[in-house]
Amino acid sequence: MIEKGQICELTIEDMSNEGQGIGRVEGMAVFVEGAIPGDVIKTRLTKVKKNYAFGHLEEILQPSPNRVEAVCPSAGICGGCSLQTMSYEGQLALKKKMVKDKLIRIGGLENPRVLDTIGMDRPFYYRNKAQFPVSGGGIVTRKGGILANAGPCSIGFYKAKSHDVVQCDACMIQSESAVRLARVLKNFMESDHITAYDKETGKGLIRHLIVKTAFQTGEVMAILVINGKGLPNGEKLVYMMDDAISEIPPDENGMEYSLESVVLNINKKKTSEIMGEECITLAGKPTILDAVGNLQFEISPMSFYQVNPVQMKRLYDQALSYAGLTGNETVLDLYCGVGTIGLYCASKAKKVIGIESVKPAVIDANRNAVINGIVNAEFICGKAEEELPKLLEKGIKADVVILDPPRAGCDPALLDAVAEASPDRIVYVSCDPATLARDIKLLGEKGFAFVEAQPVDMFPWGNHVESIVLMTNCGLKGK
Numbered sequence: 001m002i003e004k005g006q007i008c009e010l011t012i013e014d015m016s017n018e019g020q021g022i023g024r025v026e027g028m029a030v031f032v033e034g035a036i037p038g039d040v041i042k043t044r045l046t047k048v049k050k051n052y053a054f055g056h057l058e059e060i061l062q063p064s065p066n067r068v069e070a071v072c073p074s075a076g077i078c079g080g081c082s083l084q085t086m087s088y089e090g091q092l093a094l095k096k097k098m099v100k101d102k103l104i105r106i107g108g109l110e111n112p113r114v115l116d117t118i119g120m121d122r123p124f125y126y127r128n129k130a131q132f133p134v135s136g137g138g139i140v141t142r143k144g145g146i147l148a149n150a151g152p153c154s155i156g157f158y159k160a161k162s163h164d165v166v167q168c169d170a171c172m173i174q175s176e177s178a179v180r181l182a183r184v185l186k187n188f189m190e191s192d193h194i195t196a197y198d199k200e201t202g203k204g205l206i207r208h209l210i211v212k213t214a215f216q217t218g219e220v221m222a223i224l225v226i227n228g229k230g231l232p233n234g235e236k237l238v239y240m241m242d243d244a245i246s247e248i249p250p251d252e253n254g255m256e257y258s259l260e261s262v263v264l265n266i267n268k269k270k271t272s273e274i275m276g277e278e279c280i281t282l283a284g285k286p287t288i289l290d291a292v293g294n295l296q297f298e299i300s301p302m303s304f305y306q307v308n309p310v311q312m313k314r315l316y317d318q319a320l321s322y323a324g325l326t327g328n329e330t331v332l333d334l335y336c337g338v339g340t341i342g343l344y345c346a347s348k349a350k351k352v353i354g355i356e357s358v359k360p361a362v363i364d365a366n367r368n369a370v371i372n373g374i375v376n377a378e379f380i381c382g383k384a385e386e387e388l389p390k391l392l393e394k395g396i397k398a399d400v401v402i403l404d405p406p407r408a409g410c411d412p413a414l415l416d417a418v419a420e421a422s423p424d425r426i427v428y429v430s431c432d433p434a435t436l437a438r439d440i441k442l443l444g445e446k447g448f449a450f451v452e453a454q455p456v457d458m459f460p461w462g463n464h465v466e467s468i469v470l471m472t473n474c475g476l477k478g479k
């Protein structure tokens, strides 16, 4: 019987979805922050539940062969990048293992073929999207009408297991444009006494700064999520941001960056949702343009776009290869975002139909078909689980179905509809191996055979795992 406060020695064997090392004491799983697979550690149990426990890392008795010194200057302060003390080779191996383990344990597969994780040659400064929380700053009214200074503002990352924000002065995975704009917004808020939103009181103006950077064109978009209708001295901030971006020296590919869009996103709800529904373009264009391969994509503030452009191309190349297109197929791109995967397939298929629930993304997708001169693709707005049955009722036949749902995976109704469509191939792109494995099992029961999985490292130094799976129709249902 183990209890809170007990000191135990254990070997870390696995990693949780939240990035904690997992070991076992008396058969019970113990989750330890800061421990990585292969470490032998001494831990003090801080919480003991019926079937699992949490421990504090007291001492590393024997470091994992994959343990390295963290290279990021913000290591130990910022709560992101839970694998920053693991060698990159170790991370790639761990991610492959995580996919395989989930496919066996949750997916019910015996010995699934999982290929080596496709890694990056240089896994740094890869993110094209930064999402920074904002705290402090400005003058606030306390109880009794007393005016008080809310302290210096910080724009950056949450500390591990807290909502304290640490200024992002340096980050090994974010773009230079994102780090610079975080600094500019801090200076602006301090000089102009602008408050950050306080979720306890529901007061204060600035909630988040989101920066999107199109590495293939150099276009940068800054989105200020605000708890109000407008931004005092917004024009001044635009000039400050523009100066900061134009001072970035060209990158190693000679790319010059320019601020093309500054957007206010209104979110007055007391909710943990980052963005509200209304966007107002404060300066420049309402979208930015990026490219993948020889296709161009316009992206609006609310639209999903893969965060790692180098790996996005590799992921899409794999999707295209798994789709096995000959030119005669109808491809359904479900959860299509701005239409990237579908449009990537369009020149090799007869017809592409995409479904996506976020309206601005669907508008982007249809416009992206036009700007690329693609005439055999159309994108529909709605929930995939509601729209696919309607397409089937209209007699649409699908040869290849691409699924790329959010972390929660597919709605069971959608999997039923996919089975009814009875495509030859299903290409399933996933950012959560657990829900992927759950859905693979359900699709298996509906007559689709798992062929192989290819993990693609979309999030170096982080514990999230992207992978892509090919399933083929066993012909149980017939076409």
Ligand SMILES: C[S@@+](CC[C@H](N)C(=O)[O-])C[C@H]1O[C@@H](n2cnc3c(N)ncnc32)[C@H](O)[C@@H]1O
Binding pocket: 303, 304, 305, 306, 334, 335, 336, 337, 338, 339, 340, 341, 355, 356, 357, 358, 361, 382, 383, 384, 385, 404, 405, 406
């Ligand atoms: C992981 S993203 C994939 C987007 C796209 N395939 C790509 O590679 O950029 C998942 C997308 O599914 C959309 N989505 C979420 N729930 C949905 C639903 N029930 N039906 C259709 N789309 C949905 C999200 O808005 C998001 O754009």
